[in-house]
Amino acid sequence: MKTDDDLVFRALADPTRRHLLDRLYERDGRTLTELESDLEMTRFGVMKHLRLLEEAGLVVTRRDGRQKLHYLNPVPIRLIHDRWIDKYRERQVSALADLKSELEETA
Amino acid sequence: MTTMTEQATQVYSVFIRATPEQVWDAITKPEFTTRYFYGSELESTFEPGASYKQWAPEREKLWVEGEVVESDEPRRLTHTWRSLFDEDSSAEPPSRVTWEIEPQDGGVTKLTVVHDQLEASPKTAASVAGGWSYVLSGLKTLLETGKPLQG
Numbered sequence: 001m002k003t004d005d006d007l008v009f010r011a012l013a014d015p016t017r018r019h020l021l022d023r024l025y026e027r028d029g030r031t032l033t034e035l036e037s038d039l040e041m042t043r044f045g046v047m048k049h050l051r052l053l054e055e056a057g058l059v060v061t062r063r064d065g066r067q068k069l070h071y072l073n074p075v076p077i078r079l080i081h082d083r084w085i086d087k088y089r090e091r092q093v094s095a096l097a098d099l100k101s102e103l104e105e106t107a
Numbered sequence: 108m109t110t111m112t113e114q115a116t117q118v119y120s121v122f123i124r125a126t127p128e129q130v131w132d133a134i135t136k137p138e139f140t141t142r143y144f145y146g147s148e149l150e151s152t153f154e155p156g157a158s159y160k161q162w163a164p165e166r167e168k169l170w171v172e173g174e175v176v177e178s179d180e181p182r183r184l185t186h187t188w189r190s191l192f193d194e195d196s197s198a199e200p201p202s203r204v205t206w207e208i209e210p211q212d213g214g215v216t217k218l219t220v221v222h223d224q225l226e227a228s229p230k231t232a233a234s235v236a237g238g239w240s241y242v243l244s245g246l247k248t249l250l251e252t253g254k255p256l257q258g
Contacts, residue, residue, distance in 0.1 A: 028117065078240035078241060
């Protein structure tokens with residue numbers, strides 16, 4: 001199931017794949033040839049990483065004539081941010097607020 | 108949130124547990140857009156050539172102005188886009204937004220937003236880059252839970 005957060009976490013848990021996302025962040029809509037240019041890796045290896053990124057929804061491909069262009073899709077990261085990071089950040093803030101009032105009470 | 112560098116074509120995609128008709132309603136009806144699209148109220152008949160307007164809450168200001176280019180309910184909607192929410196962006200030429208709605212297996216619908224023709228509109232490109240992720244995340248949450256995002 002493509003909506004699964006597991007796929008996103010797994011895709012992000014690799015330095016080469018994070019590097020590919022950073023390359024697309026700098027400039028979007030690149031071909032495989034452009035993306036493999038600064039990686040010491042076979043074309044097949046880069047394709048494999050791009051496929052995992054695509055399965056996680058982090059990369060979306062579009063056809064432009066004969067070219068297949070790769071675009072960074074930041075939405076899955078935003079979803080993780082909204083569902084996970086925001087939630088725990090709030091909890092941490094309220095824990096600190098509790099600690100503050102407790103310390104002030106005992107002082 | 109850091110904004111992406113100015114990209115002339117931007118692609119955003121999300122899988123939503125809803126039907127294409129529900130997704131279409133959520134992107135075209137103001138009672139939905141006010142709940143996930145920065146509170147904005149959408150106004151359009153969605154006929155090709157019709158105007159496309161996105162109002163700030165309480166219609167205080169017009170935020171986005173455009174024209175419907177193509178409308179194929181519930182599969183595809185294309186309209187032009189001029190950001191009026193800041194002065195720099197509003198001086199730039201119109202860009203184009205396409206909403207693609209594709210049914211998938213298992214009651215899931217894939218929604219893709221392509222914001223392109225931004226070559227001559229770098230300020231608009233930079234200003235919408237973070238916004239689309241927020242909007243699509245909110246739209247997904249609203250359709251799947253019936254509630255808008257918190258905060």
